[in-house]
Amino acid sequence: MTNESNTNYDTVFGKMAVEQGLCTPEELRRCIDEVDNRRAKNPVLLKDLMVEKGFVTASQVNRLHNAIREAKVATATHQIPGYQVLGKIGAGAMAVVYKARQLSLNRIVAIKVLPKRFTENKDYVERFYKEGQAAGKLNHPHIVQAVDVGEAGGYHYFVMEYVEGKTLYEDIAAGKIFGEKEALDIIIQVAEALRHAHSMGLIHRDVKPKNIMINKEGIVKLADMGLARETTDIEAAKTEKGKAYGTPYYISPEQIRGEMDINGRADIYGLGATFYHLVTGRVPYMADDPVEVMKKHLRDELVPPDHINTTLSAGVSEVIEVMMAKNKADRYSNVDELLVDLKAVRAGQAPVLAHKRIDVSALGQLEDGEAVEASAKVDYEQAISRYKTAILILAAASVFLLLIIILLLFR
Numbered sequence: 001m002t003n004e005s006n007t008n009y010d011t012v013f014g015k016m017a018v019e020q021g022l023c024t025p026e027e028l029r030r031c032i033d034e035v036d037n038r039r040a041k042n043p044v045l046l047k048d049l050m051v052e053k054g055f056v057t058a059s060q061v062n063r064l065h066n067a068i069r070e071a072k073v074a075t076a077t078h079q080i081p082g083y084q085v086l087g088k089i090g091a092g093a094m095a096v097v098y099k100a101r102q103l104s105l106n107r108i109v110a111i112k113v114l115p116k117r118f119t120e121n122k123d124y125v126e127r128f129y130k131e132g133q134a135a136g137k138l139n140h141p142h143i144v145q146a147v148d149v150g151e152a153g154g155y156h157y158f159v160m161e162y163v164e165g166k167t168l169y170e171d172i173a174a175g176k177i178f179g180e181k182e183a184l185d186i187i188i189q190v191a192e193a194l195r196h197a198h199s200m201g202l203i204h205r206d207v208k209p210k211n212i213m214i215n216k217e218g219i220v221k222l223a224d225m226g227l228a229r230e231t232t233d234i235e236a237a238k239t240e241k242g243k244a245y246g247t248p249y250y251i252s253p254e255q256i257r258g259e260m261d262i263n264g265r266a267d268i269y270g271l272g273a274t275f276y277h278l279v280t281g282r283v284p285y286m287a288d289d290p291v292e293v294m295k296k297h298l299r300d301e302l303v304p305p306d307h308i309n310t311t312l313s314a315g316v317s318e319v320i321e322v323m324m325a326k327n328k329a330d331r332y333s334n335v336d337e338l339l340v341d342l343k344a345v346r347a348g349q350a351p352v353l354a355h356k357r358i359d360v361s362a363l364g365q366l367e368d369g370e371a372v373e374a375s376a377k378v379d380y381e382q383a384i385s386r387y388k389t390a391i392l393i394l395a396a397a398s399v400f401l402l403l404i405i406i407l408l409l410f411r
């Protein structure tokens with residue numbers, strides 16, 4: 001940061017601190033004078049000096065800092081040609097989402113504005129446009145439609161269909177535990193969305209309750225489809241310890257391991273973890289630290305959902321367990337397979353494929369058991385034949401000895 005931009009930032013920061021009643025104009029003036037005096041030999045930022053003097057707390061500084069950042073983003077958003085911004089809808093760990101009017105078609109849309117640091121990563125920007133274009137080709141009632149991508153005032157933005165409703169996360173956060181049927185209805189709609197995306201070669205990579213919306217008519221919409229992720233997400237989560245990136249409660253083991261060939265089975269895992277949370281009220285693996293959560297995804301045995309919520313059917317529990325198998329080869333091969341079981345369970349039947357998978361592994365164990373039995377039999381027969389040989393040798397030796405005795409006696 002240059003001195004000039006420091007000064008600009010300080011001016012905005014000081015002004016907002018006074019406006020919000022965190023310090024008096026007189027206290028601010030004293031601090032600004034000290035910042036000026038120290039500039040040559042012992043430079044200090046106004047915000048740090050104000051904390052040092054006890055005029056503001058560190059958390060107040062953080063809040064002001066975020067407010068300034070959002071104000072900057074809002075200014076940039078107001079400059080997006082073709083759109084009239086109407087207000088902020090929400091903010092995730094990284095981006096801010098606005099409600100806006102698309103002037104050409106006179107319709108309401110949502111615009112997601114990404115942080116500036118994304119723009120500095122050429123590789124990311126390339127993927128952002130590539131995935132955005134791929135998402136533009138999708139057309140499905142359960143996918144939040146991608147409308148446009150672009151850049152304004154140094155910020156990249158993603159324009160999408162506006163969903164008037166709520167995210168699944170809001171219900172979960174309010175303590176709702178979903179009944180089996182309601183959860184199945186939601187999960188099936190998301191699975192239909194994923195089937196369409198996967199058939200067009202797009203993997204979501206971030207299926208979770210915050211990215212599943214329910215509109216006013218009760219229709220489920222999968223959000224953020226085609227929004228490129230940072231390749232360094234995992235590293236970022238590790239270093240930031242969840243402060244800025246959210247805790248990875250729904251991420252697949254292969255994504256944690258940083259595998260390159262992520263396929264649709266990663267989305268099946270994320271959807272399985274979401275399903276688990278809906279029907280049990282708990283995330284599958286819980287820890288204070290994101291790194292610990294990730295380790296649990298890799299190593300810990302999953303507590304079957306019907307052990308937590310005993311009203312669940314064995315079938316639904318089996319389906320979730322297969323969706324969340326640590327080894328992707330043990331999961332459903334694709335969403336078509338998953339849908340067969342989801343629909344069977346919804347119709348009150350046993351899941352066909354989950355059963356088969358469990359049967360196959362049981363068969364494996366059975367075959368192993370037979371092999372053990374067979375090899376025991378082989379050992380037994382060998383022992384008998386060894387025993388028989390020993391008896392024959394002994395008998396032959398006795399006969400031989402008897403012959404010698406007889407010969408000696410009758411000589």
Ligand SMILES: Nc1ncnc2c1ncn2[C@@H]1O[C@H](COP(=O)(O)OP(=O)(O)OP(=O)(O)O)[C@@H](O)[C@H]1O
Nearest residue numbers: 089090091092093094095097110161162163210246
């Ligand atoms: N298309 C949309 N229509 C209406 N509201 C939306 C839309 N997309 C996102 N939102 C709202 O904006 C909020 C922020 O979305 P964003 O994708 O930035 O973060 P998130 O998915 O909630 O969390 P995270 O950043 O941890 O992934 C959402 O929680 C949702 O309430």
Ligand SMILES: [Mg+2]
Nearest residue numbers: 210211223224
């Ligand atoms: Mg989102």
